[in-house]
Amino acid sequence: MTGHGYQVFAVKYAERDARRPEHFLGGDPHDGPMPMDYFVWAVVGPDRTWVVDTGFEAVDATRRRRTLVRSVTDGLAAVGIDAKAAADVILTHFHYDHVGGVRQFPSATFHVQDAEMAFATGRHMTRAVHRHAFTVDHVEHLVRAVYDERVVFHAGDDELAPGLSVHLIGGHTAGMQAVRVETDAGPVVLASDSTHYYENLEAGRPFPTVFDVGAMVEGYDTLRRLAGRDGWIVPGHDPLVFERFPGVDADLDGVAVRLDVAPALATTEITASGARDG
Numbered sequence: 028m029t030g031h032g033y034q035v036f037a038v039k040y041a042e043r044d045a046r047r048p049e050h051f052l053g054g055d056p057h058d059g060p061m062p063m064d065y066f067v068w069a070v071v072g073p074d075r076t077w078v079v080d081t082g083f084e085a086v087d088a089t090r091r092r093r094t095l096v097r098s099v100t101d102g103l104a105a106v107g108i109d110a111k112a113a114a115d116v117i118l119t120h121f122h123y124d125h126v127g128g129v130r131q132f133p134s135a136t137f138h139v140q141d142a143e144m145a146f147a148t149g150r151h152m153t154r155a156v157h158r159h160a161f162t163v164d165h166v167e168h169l170v171r172a173v174y175d176e177r178v179v180f181h182a183g184d185d186e187l188a189p190g191l192s193v194h195l196i197g198g199h200t201a202g203m204q205a206v207r208v209e210t211d212a213g214p215v216v217l218a219s220d221s222t223h224y225y226e227n228l229e230a231g232r233p234f235p236t237v238f239d240v241g242a243m244v245e246g247y248d249t250l251r252r253l254a255g256r257d258g259w260i261v262p263g264h265d266p267l268v269f270e271r272f273p274g275v276d277a278d279l280d281g282v283a284v285r286l287d288v289a290p291a292l293a294t295t296e297i298t299a300s301g302a303r304d305g
Contacts, residue, residue: 030211031190034071035286036275037261037268038102040082041065041124043093050224052233052240061224064266065124067099068217068286069108070191070208076108077191078116078135079206079217083127087162091123097282099128106275106283117193119219119263120200121147121169122160129168137172140195141182143202144169146238151201160236194253196221198243199236205246207253210287214258217286221246224265259290 047061048054068079082099083091100110110128116135118126120143129137147166151157172178181204183195190209197203199220206217220236221243222228228250233243250260261268271290275283 030209030287031188032073033190033208033210033287035208035210035215035217036069036071036106036283037066037272037286038069038099038106038283039064039066039269039281040097040099040102041088041093041095042266050227050234052235052237062266063223063264064268065093065264066268067102067128068206068261069103069106070206071106071108072188072191075115075188076113077187078103078108078110078113078132080119080125080219081116081128081132083124084131087123087127093124098131100131102282105279115187117187117204117206118143118169119205119217120203121166122200122220123162123165124160125219126165126169127162129165129172135177137169137178138187138193139169139178139180140193140202140204141180142195142197143200143204144173144178144180146201151238157238194249196242196246196249198239198241198246199234200238203246205250205253208287212287212289214254215286216250216253216258216260218250218260218262220263221250222260222262224262225267226265228260228262261286 043063045063047057047059067082070077088095103110110131113132113135116132117138186192192207193204196205205221208215223234227234228247237243254260272284273288274280
C-alpha cells in the first residue's frame with residue numbers, strides 16, 4: 028500500500044475542564060476530572076491540502092463557556108496552512124465546534140454528507156434535545172454556501188482523492204462522517220466525534236450527545252475496520268492524542284502533532300480515584 032505522500036496533523040485550538048460523568052451515556056461512577064480538547068485536522072498531500080473541520084470562534088467560546096487557546100487560522104498557519112486560501116474543507120458534522128469557523132475559509136469548497144445537511148435543516152431541529160449543539164448562524168452560512176455552489180455532497184462512503192476517503196458513520200449526528208487517510212506508516216482514521224475519547228471506543232461506552240445510540244456503537248466497529256490491522260483511530264476530543272503522537276517541532280509544543288506516525292499506544296485504565304492512566 029502506498030501512502031500517497033500524505034502528512035496528517037491534529038491542531039488544538041480550544042479546551043475545557045470537564046468530569047468523567049459528562050462523557051459517558053448514563054454517567055460514570057468515578058467523578059474524576061476528564062478534560063476535553065478541541066481539534067481541527069489537516070491532510071497535506073504533495074499537490075493538495077484538505078482541512079478537516081473549522082472549529083469555533085471567540086463568540087462561540089463565550090456563549091458555550093469554552094476556552095479558546097488560539098484561533099483555528101493561527102493554529103493552521105503554524106503548520107503552514109493558510110485558511111483563507113484553503114480550497115477543500117471536509118466537515119465531519121455540523122455541531123458548533125466543527126463548523127463554527129466556516130467564515131474563516133472564504134475560498135473553500137465544503138464536503139458534507141447529504142444526511143447531515145438534511146438533519147441540520149429538517150424536522151429534528153424542532154427538538155432542543157437534538158439542536159442544542161448546533162448554532163443556527165453556522166447552518167445558515169452553509170445553506171448559503173450551497174446556493175453559492177461551494178458545497179459538494181456525499182451520499183455515504185466516497186473517495187475524494189487517491190488514498191483519501193470519507194465514510195458515513197452516523198450515531199452522534201445523522202450525517203456524522205469519518206475520514207480515512209492512507210499514509211506511508213499506515214491508515215489513519217480521523218474519527219472526529221464518532222468517538223470523542225479513546226475510552227468511548229475501547230470500552231464500548233457511547234458519548235451522551237447522540238442521535239442514534241445503535242449507530243454510534245456500530246460505528247466503533249466501522250472505525251476498526253477502516254483502520255485495519257496496520258492503522259489507528261484518532262478520537263475527536265481526547266487530550267491523549269497529544270501524548271500518543273509526536274509533536275511537529277519544539278516551537279509547536281501543545282499546538283500540533285503529526286498523526287501519520289505510528290502512535291505510542293497505551294491501554295486506558297481507570298484508577299481507584301476515577302482518573303485515567305494513559
